[in-house]
Amino acid sequence: MKSSSRRRPRKRVCPPAPEWSARTYVRIAPADIGLFRFLLEGHDNLGIFTVVDKFKGILLMRYSPHLGREMKAFIRQAATEMELEVLPRM
Numbered sequence: 364m365k366s367s368s369r370r371r372p373r374k375r376v377c378p379p380a381p382e383w384s385a386r387t388y389v390r391i392a393p394a395d396i397g398l399f400r401f402l403l404e405g406h407d408n409l410g411i412f413t414v415v416d417k418f419k420g421i422l423l424m425r426y427s428p429h430l431g432r433e434m435k436a437f438i439r440q441a442a443t444e445m446e447l448e449v450l451p452r453m
Contacts, residue, residue: 384425387434388450393420395445402441410434421450 391399396414399422403409410426426434441447 378429381428383428385428385431385434386452387424387426387438388415388452389422389424389438390448390450391420391422391445393417396420396422398445399441402444403437406433406437409437 396417399412403412409430410424412422412424415421415423424434438447438449
């Protein structure tokens, strides 16, 4: 009998747990906060956000530092759906 030539899947090495979360502040229209939450939830486990000022639409997004590239891509994509401004660090 011939043995199966199937390869074993590679083990995925998870990066070590970060000591701190990466943070990004964004400003959107207050009416778009619900849409922003919906879009972020569609990108499973990418990050979470807190509403810092609901009247000005300022959000604090927290995410793992190793997901920085994915978060920037999400922000670019969300900017096509709504007016979005990335704020300097506070």
